[in-house]
Amino acid sequence: MKYYDKLIFELSHPGRTGYSLPSAQQYPVATIPANLLRESKLELPEVSEVDVVRHYTNLSQMNFGVDTGFYPLGSCTMKYNPKINEEIANHPGFAGLHPLQPAETVKGAQEVIDGLDASLAAITGMKHFTFLPCAGAHGELTGLMLMREYHMARGDSARVKVIVPDSAHGTNPASAAVCGLQIVEVKSGADGLVDVESLKPLLGPDVAGIMMTNPNTLGLFERQIGEIAKLVHECGGLLYYDGANMNPLLGKVRPGDMGFDIMHLNLHKTFSTPHGGGGPGSGPVGVGERVLPYLRIPKTSGFHGNFGVMLRAYAYILMLGKQNVKMAGPFATLSANYIKESLKDCYKLPIPTVCKHEFVFDGLINDGAREGKAGATTLDVAKRLLDYGFHAPTIYFPLLFHQALMIEPTETESLETLDEFIAVMKKIAAEAAEDPDILHGAPHNAPIGRPDETAAARNPILKA
Numbered sequence: 001m002k003y004y005d006k007l008i009f010e011l012s013h014p015g016r017t018g019y020s021l022p023s024a025q026q027y028p029v030a031t032i033p034a035n036l037l038r039e040s041k042l043e044l045p046e047v048s049e050v051d052v053v054r055h056y057t058n059l060s061q062m063n064f065g066v067d068t069g070f071y072p073l074g075s076c077t078m079k080y081n082p083k084i085n086e087e088i089a090n091h092p093g094f095a096g097l098h099p100l101q102p103a104e105t106v107k108g109a110q111e112v113i114d115g116l117d118a119s120l121a122a123i124t125g126m127k128h129f130t131f132l133p134c135a136g137a138h139g140e141l142t143g144l145m146l147m148r149e150y151h152m153a154r155g156d157s158a159r160v161k162v163i164v165p166d167s168a169h170g171t172n173p174a175s176a177a178v179c180g181l182q183i184v185e186v187k188s189g190a191d192g193l194v195d196v197e198s199l200k201p202l203l204g205p206d207v208a209g210i211m212m213t214n215p216n217t218l219g220l221f222e223r224q225i226g227e228i229a230k231l232v233h234e235c236g237g238l239l240y241y242d243g244a245n246m247n248p249l250l251g252k253v254r255p256g257d258m259g260f261d262i263m264h265l266n267l268h269k270t271f272s273t274p275h276g277g278g279g280p281g282s283g284p285v286g287v288g289e290r291v292l293p294y295l296r297i298p299k300t301s302g303f304h305g306n307f308g309v310m311l312r313a314y315a316y317i318l319m320l321g322k323q324n325v326k327m328a329g330p331f332a333t334l335s336a337n338y339i340k341e342s343l344k345d346c347y348k349l350p351i352p353t354v355c356k357h358e359f360v361f362d363g364l365i366n367d368g369a370r371e372g373k374a375g376a377t378t379l380d381v382a383k384r385l386l387d388y389g390f391h392a393p394t395i396y397f398p399l400l401f402h403q404a405l406m407i408e409p410t411e412t413e414s415l416e417t418l419d420e421f422i423a424v425m426k427k428i429a430a431e432a433a434e435d436p437d438i439l440h441g442a443p444h445n446a447p448i449g450r451p452d453e454t455a456a457a458r459n460p461i462l463k464a
């Protein structure tokens with residue numbers, strides 16, 4: 001039986017403890033009112049300290065994280081997060097703050113918020129940020145509420161449509177729908193960029209704005225952004241920038257200069273907070289001149305948002321400094337293009353141009369399909385990667401290709417790690433060509449094999 005087959009309760013043994021308290025005779029015993037006393041015994045596992053340590057250490061190792069291996073999850077920027085940021089966020093002077101403390105006792109925290117606001121404004125070309133949103137999607141909703149405030153304040157209530165490119169992150173149309181707006185899709189051209197000619201007929205007096213990611217989710221820079229901004233502004237709409245993918249542009253290009261009016265950043269992607277598994281995030285929303293008067297209106301969370309994430313971001317920016325912030329993007333871009341060029345003989349590359357921080361393959365060139373034998377899919381490649389100790393890239397997103405495999409290596413990986421990943425991806429391609437069943441059955445070495453993906457998401461069994 002392996003460690004993960006047992007619950008901590010199953011390791012329990014009567015009388016075993018992992019602690020020792022001083023004898024009660026030495027200290028006065030508080031009397032607890034009878035109505036507050038528990039009626040039945042508290043069912044806690046009885047285990048020794050070493051059992052507890054091994055159990056949870058082993059459980060933690062069943063998980064995959066940036067601290068355990070390469071995690072090239074496209075659109076998610078799973079980069080290494082310097083540990084000094086954790087130390088700063090855990091500083092008792094910050095970690096012990098209470099949100100209702102008198103303002104004069106939290107001047108340091110206020111300085112952090114103001115300093116981060118100023119830094120992000122300088123990086124993005126926005127005027128100011130609100131830090132209330134606690135995730136990227138939460139920022140999108142806040143930003144769209146701001147877009148609505150702007151139009152309503154001008155008595156322009158007919159603007160109910162938001163244009164979203166077909167390559168957009170799924171949260172974009174979802175946030176627009178939650179905000180009560182109608183979604184209109186604009187098609188990408190064969191080059192993976194928004195097609196300006198397809199955009200023109202969609203623009204009119206009912207358009208609130210457009211939501212864009214640049215570089216888009218194919219890792220491509222929307223070169224026509226100047227023209228798009230002009231057209232959208234001329235029709236009276238606003239431009240919303242989904243800045244979750246800001247990493248490649250840091251210190252190089254500013255959304256404000258591209259013509260965007262509202263944007264969010266994912267501090268937990270670009271600015272170094274560990275994420276995944278729904279951990280604390282921060283999706284601050286920045287605005288340009290047009291929308292500035294409305295910035296404080298939507299109260300989308302309590303107090304100042306996730307302050308710990310803001311601290312990490314500010315520490316990260318200050319630590320890199322003005323000169324080095326600019327280097328994240330070029331190195332991330334170099335890593336992505338290096339992997340793309342090294343693997344394009346084994347994996348289909350639908351858009352062969354130079355990419356930014358990420359790119360998309362469309363499955364294997366030789367998937368091994370033959371008489372009576374199904375070929376290996378992108379899912380199979382992803383599962384097989386786990387056997388070799390790598391986290392899978394993002395798969396089946398964006399929806400523009402059937403076998404999408406979206407790779408984002410980030411700037412924090414060494415050449416050796418990139419080379420190892422490339423070698424493994426080549427090995428998997430060779431395995432598929434030879435016998436795709438090796439891939440169909442993968443992962444062979446992971447604690448669990450292949451759960452039913454739908455059932456596992458809809459009906460998770462988290463114990464026993």
Ligand SMILES: *Cc1c(COP(=O)(O)O)cnc(C)c1O
Binds near residue numbers: 171245283
């Ligand atoms: C991650 C991501 C989001 C959503 O951010 P969350 O913090 O997960 O809500 C939105 N847009 C893009 C492009 C992203 O990569």
